[in-house]
Structures are given as structure tokens and as C-alpha cells.
Amino acid sequence: MRQDASPRQDQRDSASVTLQDIAAHAGVSRSTVSLVLRESPLVAERTRLKVQRSIKALGYVYNRGAAALRGSRTSTLGVVVYDIANPFFGAMVAGIDAALNREGYVSFLANSEDSPARQQRFLERMREHQVDGILLCPAEGTDPALIDTLDDWGMACVQVLRHVGEPPFDYAGANFHQGVCQAMNHLVALGHRRIAFLGGHSEHSATRERWQGYRESLEHHQLAYQRLLRSTVTRRDGVDMIEKLMAESPAPTAVVCHNDLVAFGAMLGLKRLGLVPGVDCAVIGTDDVEEASLGDPALTSIATHPHAIGEEAARLALRRIANPAGAREQVVLAPRLQVRDSCGAARPASDAAVPDPAAGEHA
Amino acid sequence: MRQDASPRQDQRDSASVTLQDIAAHAGVSRSTVSLVLRESPLVAERTRLKVQRSIKALGYVYNRGAAALRGSRTSTLGVVVYDIANPFFGAMVAGIDAALNREGYVSFLANSEDSPARQQRFLERMREHQVDGILLCPAEGTDPALIDTLDDWGMACVQVLRHVGEPPFDYAGANFHQGVCQAMNHLVALGHRRIAFLGGHSEHSATRERWQGYRESLEHHQLAYQRLLRSTVTRRDGVDMIEKLMAESPAPTAVVCHNDLVAFGAMLGLKRLGLVPGVDCAVIGTDDVEEASLGDPALTSIATHPHAIGEEAARLALRRIANPAGAREQVVLAPRLQVRDSCGAARPASDAAVPDPAAGEHA
DNA sequence: GCTAAGTTTTAGATCAATCTAAAAACAACC
DNA sequence: GGTTGTTTTTAGATTGATCTAAAACTTAGC
Known part of the structure; x- marks a missing residue:
């Protein structure tokens, strides 16, 4: 038939x-x-x-199960992220998948929802399944001892995007510090003097790195205005924070945001206040998700290349599996500032004491 | 220590x-x-x-590997999606993960990128790993015989969101037909008479169902205007299609979109033409992703509940594994029209021959 | 105290591969 | 033809669990 x-x-x-x-x-x-x-x-x-x-x-x-019983490898990996519904992680997982696919590896995925307990349960399951390694975006509140435990368990562990504990450990992520500095330099060159930073939650390495970049930039450019708002990192947070900031006096002329969602929220908040993003207040996001280029106005964003980070993380894990005793590696990708329409020059009309001549050069 | x-x-x-x-x-x-x-x-x-x-x-x-060798179950599942970077699939995968987690199951994930060859490679790997079942969003161009093959392989297969081949098969998805009808009814009640449908690619079940809903609604409401534009389903497609449509005469007064990305694109396109979404042309999306409520204006959307679909699919797979000979099931979730600001009444000022009195009742 | 029935425990085979160490086959050389 | 050295092939042990069928132990009844 x-x-x-x-x-x-x-x-x-x-x-x-x-x-x-x-x-x-x-x-x-x-x-x-x-x-x-x-x-x-x-x-x-x-x-x-x-x-x-x-x-x-x-x-x-x-029969890979039977082979694994006698041999030493299972050709499987565990991947833990804390929010798979976030397109940033989606792209990252796609990168991991692409890199593993090439090498005949296959991966279990878990969504921890930032719960250390759930993360722990999954990792124990992974141990029972004898995965060769773990790609871990640690859930908020992860005990740093976890990394050593995984090592004791004989599973290679590569932290991704965030990390806990002290080096040396295997890690793949973006250079958020550098990314924020690039954005700040760009804004300062455009004449901005009052720049706020929006968002970031509790004590993640990825947040600390951004905040450090912000503070060091302020110092480096000798800017007195400093405004760093903590928050979760949703679009709604962006709306709330920008509304609060614009009601202050003096208000900022530019904001750098923890991610693009917050930045979209900030732009929306500005519009609701009758202000024009990129004219009345510059907005810069982080991640450069696909939607960034299609915003209104198109969003300037610090591109962090999630797909590439995923690939790098997977490749690093495979290296570590092949050579467990090798030196730990940190793969930190340089971000690139993708300039679009949401970060025009600071308005001379605003209450800046001395209009900066540099603004003209770069506008 | x-x-x-x-x-x-x-x-x-x-x-x-x-x-x-x-x-x-x-x-x-x-x-x-x-x-x-x-x-x-x-x-x-x-x-x-x-x-x-x-x-x-x-x-x-x-040691689950050893147990699986002698026993009959591995407590593992394979999940195939075609675009994990799409937040819709992210949410769906999160739903799958939540449901499986409760039952002690764990899942392999693959991103087929709509390539049947890649999908096939992954499925063969899954067979080697002896997964108990597969949750499959079939890649475009999937041979319907694949479903029978998986059955021959002894792996339970639940199709999700799209399906190929003829029933009976296990399937979990949304009732796209009903969703589009709800949107159309709503628009007609608001007085719209020229409604276009934007987007949908080649011959997927999920696209066919939407188109059928559109056509049957037109017939049911005896609307002569029919305009159905095929496309891939990105934001950019939305921009292109709306620009094309608004240049026509007569132009539509409302559009229903294949998904929210296309709808966002359509709204952006309208703005670029100097038109106001929801006033000059109503826009309705599909999926109700998180961003929908925060658009400018907030997007009316057919909510398809991806997280719930994921959970249902996973539960169905577990049922089938427990009882391989049981009757195949189709779990089709009813969508809900989430009404927001992007679908106002058709303008009396537009060239409608007879202003519809019904518009007032519902505005 | 012995048998029958029921409850617990166990030895040994089994699942499907890999690994080790030795055997078999082959070639080359004196 | 026998010895040596390679190249191929193989028997049998091993991996860590489950399963079957039987053994060992209780308890009850007469």
C-alpha cells in the first residue's frame, strides 16, 4: 500500500x-x-x-540508552533558562540548538521561572539521566555552591548570561558593562548631560555589570546628574519609571534601559505624556530584539546577540565535556550600539546651563 | 569545610x-x-x-538509563517547534514544561526552523533515545506519512497548533476558525463592511482554518468586499500589506491579521501613511501576546492562550503514553476576543453608501 | 506439630550496548 | 614449514537496573 x-x-x-x-x-x-x-x-x-x-x-x-550504560557519554545536555517566553531567551535557545545539532548532541530544556527549587528539581533529574553537561542561566537566588555541586556530580556546567559564585567558572555572555558605556558615550557626544538608567532587579551579575557601566560613565564624563531606578524589567515598568522621572525637576534628557521591553515602555510613557521619544527625551534599549527596528520611532539599542551567545555557550560546554580538566573559560561577546531614531540630540531649549558645542558636531 | x-x-x-x-x-x-x-x-x-x-x-x-533499558518507559518526551524565538512558542513551551514537570517527565527540545530535514534528523535521534512520545508542531512541507511512521516507531505523537494528514490523530490547538468569526462579528457589529484579512503562508492547517473563518463570515454577513492577502507573518509583512491595501480604492475599513506581529506592522504602516489605527482603519490581531495591551493604540486581539495549549498538549501526550490504544483526541481551545482600542467603529465619513445604524449601538 | 495460605524476600536471567584481552587469520621472512 | 608480526575478529565480562519464578518466612487452622 x-x-x-x-x-x-x-x-x-x-x-x-x-x-x-x-x-x-x-x-x-x-x-x-x-x-x-x-x-x-x-x-x-x-x-x-x-x-x-x-x-x-x-x-x-x-540504542543510545544501552550505549550510555556501558560507555561514558550520553550525548545529551540540560539547558535551564528562567523565562523561555522572553524572545531573547528564545533566540538564545535557538543558537544553542543550532550548535548542538551540528555535533549530534540533543538537549533537555527546563524553564525555571526564576525558582531555585524548580531549578534544583530539574538538575537532579538531569543527573538521573546522566547528561554530559548543563547550560545554566541561574535562577534568581541560586546558591553559588550549586556550581561546585554540579562539578562534583561530574556534569560540565556553563553559566550563561548571568553567573553566580566566584571565577574561575565557565561562562558565556555579553559585555553589558561595555554596552552601557557605548550608549553613554553616544549620548554624551550628542550633548546629553542628564542621563538616567532604567531598570534592573536585585543582585544579578548581568544587572550589576550594567549599573557599573552607568556609574563609571557618569564619573568618566564628570556628569553630576545620577538617577538609577531599580525595577523588574517589563514594558509596564518602563511606562511607570519614565512617568515618574519626567515629573521630576530637573527631568533627564535621555534614558538608557535595562532591556528593550523597558525601552518600549519608556517610549510609550513619553507619548502618553505628550512628549516625543528621541526629541523630548532620548531612549536607548538593550538586546536589539527584532521589534526594535520597527518601533515608532525606531529604537536605538545595545545589540547583545542572543543567538551567538547561545552558540558560544554550547560550544564551550562541548569543549569542557571533551576536556573536563581544562582551564575554565569566559566567553564575553562585545555588544554593538545599533543607532536608530530614538536618541536625537538633547534639545538646546531645555534648561541646560551651557549648551554643549559638541552636540553640533555629532547631530 | x-x-x-x-x-x-x-x-x-x-x-x-x-x-x-x-x-x-x-x-x-x-x-x-x-x-x-x-x-x-x-x-x-x-x-x-x-x-x-x-x-x-x-x-x-x-540511573534512569539503566532502568529504561530493562523497563518500557524513559519518562522523556521530544518537543519540536519551528520558531522558538517567537514568544508565542516560548509561552507554549513554558506550558508544556509546567505540565510535564508535575508528572516527573522531562523533554528534549528542537527548533526545526521549518525544515523537514532537520525535523527528521531530530526525530530519528529521539527514536535512538527512546523517548515515550513527541509533541510536534510540524515543519512546513512535512510529509503526512510522518505521523504513521512515528506510530510505527512506537512513539506517541501529539500534533500541536498545526496538523498534517487526516484524522484521527492526537492534536491540541486553538479554534482559529471560531476566533476569526468572533473578530468578524465584532467588526460587523461596529458597522464595518469592507474587511480584509492579512497574512498566512502556504497550506498550513492553522492558516486554512483562519481563511475559512474569514470567508464564511463574509458569506454569513453577506459582505461583497473580499480581500485576502497571503504572506509570511512578520511585522514587516504587516507594513507592506497595509500600505498596499490603503492605496486601493475602495480601501478596507478594517483588517484582521494572521497574528499580532502582522497587526503591529499594520498599525505602524497606517501611522506612516498619516492614518490613525482604530479610527481610520480598525486592526485586529491574533494570539494576544503580552505586547498587545501596550501598543499605541492598544491592540484588539484574538487570544489563543499558548500556555494553555502547551499544557493540554503535554497532558494529552501523557494520556496517550499511558494508553497507546485509546481513541485519538483533538483538544481545541476556544479563543477569546480581547477588545481594546485598535478597532473603533467604521467612520461615517468614509465612502460607505449607507451608514449602518448598528454602529451606534456598539460603539 | 503439621499443612495451607499468605506475605516478603531473593537468585538469576535479561535488556542492548561497550570493553578487554585473547584468539584467529593472514602475510612476510628465513 | 615454522616463526614472527600484523591485522581482524571474537568470546565473555560488564554496566545498573527490572522481571520472573521460586524460596523463605509468617500466620492461621485443625
Whole structure:
């Protein structure tokens, strides 16, 4: 009836074909078949071909579970993120998937929802499944000792985007510090003197790095105005924070945001106040998600390349699995400031004491 | 040194503790320990407690690979989506994760990028790993025979969101047909007579269902104007399509969009033309992603509840695994029209021959 | 005290691969 | 033809759990 090419008809119904069956069919031993499967150079060309024919004829399926029992690798990895519904993590997971796919690895995914308990449960499951390694965006409140524990468990662990504990550890992420400095330099060059930073929650490494960049930039450019608002990092937070800030006196002429969601919120908040983003107040986001270029106005954003970070993290994990004793690595990707319409020059009309001549040069 | 509660000190260094070791420690047989682990009622209370103490004392870790080799289940599932960077799928995966987590299942994730070849590679890997089942958002161009093949492989397969082939099959998704009808009814009640449908690509079930809803609504309300534009479904497509439509004469007074991204694009396109979304042209999206409520104006959208769909799909898969011979099920969730500001009444000023009195009732 | 029935426990086979160490096959050389 | 050295192949042990069928231990009844 069915006309497809697979040799399903030949197989006995759904009963699984084993090395033993192939050995019998090809007239060799189980060991030889195993060697063929693992592409050992020990086996003679003629034998190899004969065995491969039998493998095809019987529709053999490699049993990775059985192989893992005797061997040392499972070719599986665990991936933990805390918000898979966030497109940033989606892109990152896509990068991980692409890199692993190339190497024949496959990954379990868990969404911790920033709950250390849930994260812990998943990691214990991963241990039971004997994954070779873990890619971990640690949930908020993760005990730094966890990294050592994973090491004791014999699973390679690469932290991604955030990290807990002290180096040396394996890590892949973006240089948020540098990214914020780039944004600040750009704004200062445009003549801005009152720049606020919006958002960031509790004590994550990724937040600390941004805030440090902000503070150091202020110092470096000798700017007196400093306004750093903590918050969760949703679009609504952006609305709330910008409304609060613009009611202050003096109000900022520019804001740098923890991520693009906050930045979208800030732009929306400005519009609700009857102000024009990029004219009345410059807005810069972080991540450069796909929507950034299609905003109104198009959002200037610090591009952090989640797909690339995912790929780097996966590759680092594979390196560590291949060489568990090797030196720990930190792969920190440089961000790039993607300039668009939401960060015009500071208005001369605003109450700046001395209009900056530099503004003209760069406007 | 380290003060945590885990009995790591007792274990011999990283060598794994087996049932045999526990049996020796507790003074019982390997079989008894196995029964305790699986909570068999056969084991006497005293023995059970004794064995559980030994399990704790030795820091035993269950080896699921070994268990799967002898047993029939792996407690693993494969999940295939075609665009994990899309927040809609992110939310769906979060729903799947939540439902599986409760049942002690864990899932492999793959991002097919709508490539049947890549999807096929992943499914073969899943077979090698002997997953109990697959949650599949089939890639574009998937051969309908694939569903039967998976069945032959002995893996439960639940299609999600899209489906290929003929029923009966297991499926979880949203009632897109009904959703579009709700949107159309709403627009008609507001007085709209020229309603276009934007977006949808090639022959997916999820697209066909939307288009059918559109066409049947037109017929039901006896509307002569029909304009259905095919496209991929990105924000940019929305911009392009609305610009094209508004240049036509007569132009539509409302558009229903394949998803929220297209709708955002349509709103942006209207603004670029100097028109006001919700006033000059009503816009309705599909999915009701988080951003919908924060748009400018807030977007009316057909909420399809991706998280709930993910949960339903996962639960259905677990049911099928528990009972492979059971009747196939289709779980189709009813969408809900989330009315916001982007779909005002059709303007009396526009060239409608007869202003509809119904518009007043609902405005 | 012995048998029968019920409750607990266990030895040994099994699952499907890998690994080790040794055997078999082949070639080359004296 | 026998020895040596390679190249191939293989038997059998091993991995860590589950399963089956039987053994060992209780308890009840006469």
C-alpha cells in the first residue's frame, strides 16, 4: 500500500533489532558490529560494507540508552533558562540548538521561572539521566555552591548570561558593562548631560555589570546628574519609571534601559505624556530584539546577540565535556550600539546651563 | 569545610552508588531495593525504612538509563517547534514544561526552523533515545506519512497548533476558525463592511482554518468586499500589506491579521501613511501576546492562550503514553476576543453608501 | 506439630550496548 | 614449514537496573 522507501516491511513488527540480530544476519560477531557502528579503523573494508548492508536491511536503530550504560557519554545536555517566553531567551535557545545539532548532541530544556527549587528539581533529574553537561542561566537566588555541586556530580556546567559564585567558572555572555558605556558615550557626544538608567532587579551579575557601566560613565564624563531606578524589567515598568522621572525637576534628557521591553515602555510613557521619544527625551534599549527596528520611532539599542551567545555557550560546554580538566573559560561577546531614531540630540531649549558645542558636531 | 546537609562526604569519590551497594549496606537483596525505589506495596514497612536510610546514607542516584533499558518507559518526551524565538512558542513551551514537570517527565527540545530535514534528523535521534512520545508542531512541507511512521516507531505523537494528514490523530490547538468569526462579528457589529484579512503562508492547517473563518463570515454577513492577502507573518509583512491595501480604492475599513506581529506592522504602516489605527482603519490581531495591551493604540486581539495549549498538549501526550490504544483526541481551545482600542467603529465619513445604524449601538 | 495460605524476600536471567584481552587469520621472512 | 608480526575478529565480562519464578518466612487452622 504505502510506497515509501524505508524498509519497514522487512522488520518483525516493532520488536527492536539489536546488534545480535545484525551479527547473525551478517555472519559476524556482536563486537564487530559494534566496531562498525563506531567507525573503528580496526574493521576490514569488506566486513564493514557487509555489516552496513545488514544494518540497513534490518532497519536497525541505535540504542543510545544501552550505549550510555556501558560507555561514558550520553550525548545529551540540560539547558535551564528562567523565562523561555522572553524572545531573547528564545533566540538564545535557538543558537544553542543550532550548535548542538551540528555535533549530534540533543538537549533537555527546563524553564525555571526564576525558582531555585524548580531549578534544583530539574538538575537532579538531569543527573538521573546522566547528561554530559548543563547550560545554566541561574535562577534568581541560586546558591553559588550549586556550581561546585554540579562539578562534583561530574556534569560540565556553563553559566550563561548571568553567573553566580566566584571565577574561575565557565561562562558565556555579553559585555553589558561595555554596552552601557557605548550608549553613554553616544549620548554624551550628542550633548546629553542628564542621563538616567532604567531598570534592573536585585543582585544579578548581568544587572550589576550594567549599573557599573552607568556609574563609571557618569564619573568618566564628570556628569553630576545620577538617577538609577531599580525595577523588574517589563514594558509596564518602563511606562511607570519614565512617568515618574519626567515629573521630576530637573527631568533627564535621555534614558538608557535595562532591556528593550523597558525601552518600549519608556517610549510609550513619553507619548502618553505628550512628549516625543528621541526629541523630548532620548531612549536607548538593550538586546536589539527584532521589534526594535520597527518601533515608532525606531529604537536605538545595545545589540547583545542572543543567538551567538547561545552558540558560544554550547560550544564551550562541548569543549569542557571533551576536556573536563581544562582551564575554565569566559566567553564575553562585545555588544554593538545599533543607532536608530530614538536618541536625537538633547534639545538646546531645555534648561541646560551651557549648551554643549559638541552636540553640533555629532547631530 | 562546606556546611551543607548533603551527605557528600560519605560517598566514595564520584564513583556511582548502585542498587548492589545499597543492598549490601542495608543487608537485603538488590531486588528488594529495586522494589523500595518503585514504591512497591510488596515490601514490609521495616525493610522499607531500613533501605531508605541506606539510600540516603550512600547518596544514591537513580540511573534512569539503566532502568529504561530493562523497563518500557524513559519518562522523556521530544518537543519540536519551528520558531522558538517567537514568544508565542516560548509561552507554549513554558506550558508544556509546567505540565510535564508535575508528572516527573522531562523533554528534549528542537527548533526545526521549518525544515523537514532537520525535523527528521531530530526525530530519528529521539527514536535512538527512546523517548515515550513527541509533541510536534510540524515543519512546513512535512510529509503526512510522518505521523504513521512515528506510530510505527512506537512513539506517541501529539500534533500541536498545526496538523498534517487526516484524522484521527492526537492534536491540541486553538479554534482559529471560531476566533476569526468572533473578530468578524465584532467588526460587523461596529458597522464595518469592507474587511480584509492579512497574512498566512502556504497550506498550513492553522492558516486554512483562519481563511475559512474569514470567508464564511463574509458569506454569513453577506459582505461583497473580499480581500485576502497571503504572506509570511512578520511585522514587516504587516507594513507592506497595509500600505498596499490603503492605496486601493475602495480601501478596507478594517483588517484582521494572521497574528499580532502582522497587526503591529499594520498599525505602524497606517501611522506612516498619516492614518490613525482604530479610527481610520480598525486592526485586529491574533494570539494576544503580552505586547498587545501596550501598543499605541492598544491592540484588539484574538487570544489563543499558548500556555494553555502547551499544557493540554503535554497532558494529552501523557494520556496517550499511558494508553497507546485509546481513541485519538483533538483538544481545541476556544479563543477569546480581547477588545481594546485598535478597532473603533467604521467612520461615517468614509465612502460607505449607507451608514449602518448598528454602529451606534456598539460603539 | 503439621499443612495451607499468605506475605516478603531473593537468585538469576535479561535488556542492548561497550570493553578487554585473547584468539584467529593472514602475510612476510628465513 | 615454522616463526614472527600484523591485522581482524571474537568470546565473555560488564554496566545498573527490572522481571520472573521460586524460596523463605509468617500466620492461621485443625
